[in-house]
Amino acid sequence: MRDGSPLAHTQWRLGILIAQIARRWRARLDQRIAEYGLTEARWLCLLTISRGGEGMTQKDLAARLLIEGPTLVRTLDWLEAEGLVLRREAPHDRRAKTLHLSAKARPLIQRIETAATGVRAEILAGIPDADLAACLSVLERVATGLAVPAPAPPPEEASDGYRPA
Amino acid sequence: MRDGSPLAHTQWRLGILIAQIARRWRARLDQRIAEYGLTEARWLCLLTISRGGEGMTQKDLAARLLIEGPTLVRTLDWLEAEGLVLRREAPHDRRAKTLHLSAKARPLIQRIETAATGVRAEILAGIPDADLAACLSVLERVATGLAVPAPAPPPEEASDGYRPA
DNA sequence: CCGCAATATCTAGCTTCCTCATCATGAGGA
DNA sequence: TCCTCATGATGAGGAAGCTAGATATTGCGG
Numbered sequence: 001m002r003d004g005s006p007l008a009h010t011q012w013r014l015g016i017l018i019a020q021i022a023r024r025w026r027a028r029l030d031q032r033i034a035e036y037g038l039t040e041a042r043w044l045c046l047l048t049i050s051r052g053g054e055g056m057t058q059k060d061l062a063a064r065l066l067i068e069g070p071t072l073v074r075t076l077d078w079l080e081a082e083g084l085v086l087r088r089e090a091p092h093d094r095r096a097k098t099l100h101l102s103a104k105a106r107p108l109i110q111r112i113e114t115a116a117t118g119v120r121a122e123i124l125a126g127i128p129d130a131d132l133a134a135c136l137s138v139l140e141r142v143a144t145g146l147a148v149p150a151p152a153p154p155p156e157e158a159s160d161g162y163r164p165a
Numbered sequence: 166m167r168d169g170s171p172l173a174h175t176q177w178r179l180g181i182l183i184a185q186i187a188r189r190w191r192a193r194l195d196q197r198i199a200e201y202g203l204t205e206a207r208w209l210c211l212l213t214i215s216r217g218g219e220g221m222t223q224k225d226l227a228a229r230l231l232i233e234g235p236t237l238v239r240t241l242d243w244l245e246a247e248g249l250v251l252r253r254e255a256p257h258d259r260r261a262k263t264l265h266l267s268a269k270a271r272p273l274i275q276r277i278e279t280a281a282t283g284v285r286a287e288i289l290a291g292i293p294d295a296d297l298a299a300c301l302s303v304l305e306r307v308a309t310g311l312a313v314p315a316p317a318p319p320p321e322e323a324s325d326g327y328r329p330a
Numbered sequence: 331c332c333g334c335a336a337t338a339t340c341t342a343g344c345t346t347c348c349t350c351a352t353c354a355t356g357a358g359g360a
Numbered sequence: 361t362c363c364t365c366a367t368g369a370t371g372a373g374g375a376a377g378c379t380a381g382a383t384a385t386t387g388c389g390g
Binding site: 039040041042067068070071074075093094095096 | 384
């Protein structure tokens with residue numbers, strides 16, 4: 001597993017590294033946004049609607065957020081009750097609903113974006129653009145690789161004596 | 166915010182990118198470990214004890230995992246009931262307890278490490294070592310920057326008319 | 331026109347993981 | 361001894377995810 005070479009060792013840390021970055025990054029952003037009663041799932045929802053062009057259906061949004069329908073329903077319920085999001089009937093499919101931001105949501109999203117930009121600036125301060133670009137391209141690639149459902153469920157031979165109970 | 170340049174646009178995506186990678190990565194690993202009844206919080210706990218040298222107190226572990234005491238107590242309760250972790254009284258402080266892995270836990274940890282290595286190999290397949298190393302060094306730096314509690318809570322002047330309700 | 335599968339959303343129920351407030355006990359200094 | 365802080369446990373509760381099943385709508389085949 002760890003063969004001693006610096007790259008291998010750091011690779012071994014990569015998973016934990018990314019997980020911790022994601023967690024602390026979000027925590028820091030949450031800290032500054034929490035006063036509006038928003039949590040990660042909620043502001044991610046708002047931002048995604050804002051970026052996606054405000055006419056997407058719930059199914060579209062769920063797909064973008066990588067969550068299931070029922071999970072999204074509750075988040076939207078909250079956002080709608082809060083007067084931030086509107087559910088309208090979709091023009092050509094009465095089953096579906098399109099999502100829109102209220103006037104009240106727009107300044108809020110501005111604040112979220114501002115906070116996000118601030119946090120990002122703090123975090124990335126002093127890192128050369130070239131390094132950053134390289135890192136981003138790797139991450140994009142990783143994300144793409146992760147987007148496909150699953151490569152192959154390995155056979156998993158049991159040779160260490162452990163039994164799942 | 167978005168000025169149109171490719172770097173700026175991708176930078177803007179960086180937070181979401183890392184969050185999604187972390188999430189999907191964990192989901193993929195969870196899939197393969199779930200059969201042992203383990204969840205993220207639980208195997209992270211095991212791995213951290215294993216790496217940390219098996220004598221740490223609960224407080225130490227909580228600090229490493231970035232969670233609060235009560236959260237850890239429950240996870241440890243489960244792990245202890247499962248016979249994977251032992252709580253022993255600390256030698257010089259009867260309030261504290263030191264954490265140790267049982268013999269049953271060791272092969273399980275091996276399996277977790279194996280699964281983690283497999284997932285990592287899938288995810289990083291085809292990415293040149295040099296790019297990866299560059300990316301890792303940026304991430305290490307980001308993680309370090311995030312480790313310090315908080316740079317400065319900004320004054321946050323309200324000029325957009327939004328009120329927190 | 332009618333039946334039926336697929337689709338979009340919602341409801342209900344469950345699990346995991348986290349938090350805060352509070353408590354019992356032990357440690358350590360005045 | 362007494363007071364204060366530290367460690368871990370417990371209770372209550374919230375956020376957010378899932379699956380399964382219900383309901384309404386769409387659109388196709390006969």
